[in-house]
Amino acid sequence: MVKVGVLGATGYTGFELLKIFHQHPEVEIAFLSSESYAGQRYAQVYPCPYEEVLVSPDEAPLDAADVVFLCTPHGASAPLAQRVLEAGARCIDLSADFRLRDAAVYGAWYHTHPLPHLLSEAIYGLTEIYRAQIATARLVANPGCYPTGPLLALWPLLRQGALMDERIIIDAKSGVSGAGAKPSPTTHFVTVHDNFSAYNVGHVHRHTPEIEQELSAYAGRPVRIVFSPHLLPVSRGILSTIYIRTVPGWDLERILDAWQTAYAHEPFVNVLPQGSLATLAHTVNTNRCALSAASAGVEGEYILITSLDNLLKGASGQAVQNMNVMFGLPETHGLIA
Numbered sequence: 001m002v003k004v005g006v007l008g009a010t011g012y013t014g015f016e017l018l019k020i021f022h023q024h025p026e027v028e029i030a031f032l033s034s035e036s037y038a039g040q041r042y043a044q045v046y047p048c049p050y051e052e053v054l055v056s057p058d059e060a061p062l063d064a065a066d067v068v069f070l071c072t073p074h075g076a077s078a079p080l081a082q083r084v085l086e087a088g089a090r091c092i093d094l095s096a097d098f099r100l101r102d103a104a105v106y107g108a109w110y111h112t113h114p115l116p117h118l119l120s121e122a123i124y125g126l127t128e129i130y131r132a133q134i135a136t137a138r139l140v141a142n143p144g145c146y147p148t149g150p151l152l153a154l155w156p157l158l159r160q161g162a163l164m165d166e167r168i169i170i171d172a173k174s175g176v177s178g179a180g181a182k183p184s185p186t187t188h189f190v191t192v193h194d195n196f197s198a199y200n201v202g203h204v205h206r207h208t209p210e211i212e213q214e215l216s217a218y219a220g221r222p223v224r225i226v227f228s229p230h231l232l233p234v235s236r237g238i239l240s241t242i243y244i245r246t247v248p249g250w251d252l253e254r255i256l257d258a259w260q261t262a263y264a265h266e267p268f269v270n271v272l273p274q275g276s277l278a279t280l281a282h283t284v285n286t287n288r289c290a291l292s293a294a295s296a297g298v299e300g301e302y303i304l305i306t307s308l309d310n311l312l313k314g315a316s317g318q319a320v321q322n323m324n325v326m327f328g329l330p331e332t333h334g335l336i337a
C-alpha cells in the first residue's frame, strides 16, 4: 500500500484526489490537511460520504506518508514541498511552483522563487513524455490544466520537425472549476452562466511560459505561442483548438499516424479517427486526453482539437497517474481510461 497525504485537501483538486483514492486498490490515506476546516470531517466540507478528519497543515504527519500531494496555490506550495522532502516523503505539486526550469522565468511571471535549487530537481509531470524520470523523482511538478492537451498534441509533431512556424496559435476554453473553489467576480455564477468570454489574452496568461518551455524543448528551438484562454459556462473540461502550418511532406494522414505511433500503448491518450473532432464529452470525468485533427482547407494548414477534464488529466488524475509510475503500480489504478 502507498501511504498518501494531501496538503490543501479541501479545494477542487483535493476533492478529486480523495475520490480517486477511495477507488484506488493500493492507497492508504495518511492525512488530509486544511487550514479552514481543521478538526472537521471531510463530509462536512463537500456532500460526500468521506469520514476522514482534516488536520491543520502544521500538524500533518508528513513522515507518515510515502508521497504528499500539494493541492495548494502557487507561492504556498514551494515551502510546503521543502517540508515534505525534509520529512523524507516524495512530493507531487499540483501548483505552478516547480514547473518552470528557469528561476528567472518564474520570477518574471510569478515572484522571486524562494527555493530555486529545487527547480533543477523537479520533474515536469507530463506522464507520457517524462515517464522514465518521473519513476525515480522525489519532486514532480504536475502540469497545468491548459498545457496538457496542446503539449500532448504537439510533442509528436515538433520532435519530428513537422511544423513550419515557431509561432503556434492556441485557442482554449475551460470550465469554471479551473479557477479553483474560491469564488471571484469573474467566476461568479451570474457572470459565467449563459455567457462566454475570453480572458488574459495577449501573451499574459501564466501558463504561457510553461507551454513555451515545453514546446521549445520538444522542437529544439524557441517556440512562441499566441494563447487565448476562454471561460466556458460548464463546471469542468478544457477544449483547445490549435492552428498549425506544416513543412512540405506532412498531411492529415501523417499527423494522425504520428499520434497513433507515439501513443499506441498509452491508456489515457485517445486519438480520434479522421472525421471525428474531440468534444468535452469525450473526456469529462475520465483521465483521458482526446486528440483530433482536421484540414484548415489550405494545403499545409491544419487544426488540432484536444479535450480533457481539467480536474483529472489536467490535475488530480494525472497526479495519481504519476504516483502510480513513481511506486511501480499499474498506471491505470484508480483512474478511468
Ligand SMILES: NC(=O)c1ccc[n+]([C@@H]2O[C@H](COP(=O)([O-])OP(=O)(O)OC[C@H]3O[C@@H](n4cnc5c(N)ncnc54)[C@H](OP(=O)(O)O)[C@@H]3O)[C@@H](O)[C@H]2O)c1
Pocket: 007, 008, 009, 010, 011, 012, 013, 014, 033, 034, 035, 036, 037, 057, 070, 071, 072, 073, 074, 076, 094, 095, 096, 143, 144, 145, 177, 178, 179, 180, 181, 182, 310, 311, 314, 315
Ligand atoms: N482547478 C484546476 O482545474 C487545476 C488544474 C491544475 C492545477 N491546479 C492547481 O492546483 C492547485 C490547487 O487548485 P484547486 O483548484 O484545488 O484550488 P482551490 O480549490 O482554490 O483549493 C486550494 C486549497 O488550498 C488551501 N490553501 C489556500 N491557501 C493556502 C495556503 N496559503 N497554505 C496552505 N493551504 C492553502 C485551501 O484550503 P484550506 O483553506 O481548507 O486549507 C484551498 O481549499 C493550485 O495551485 C492550482 O493552480 C488547479
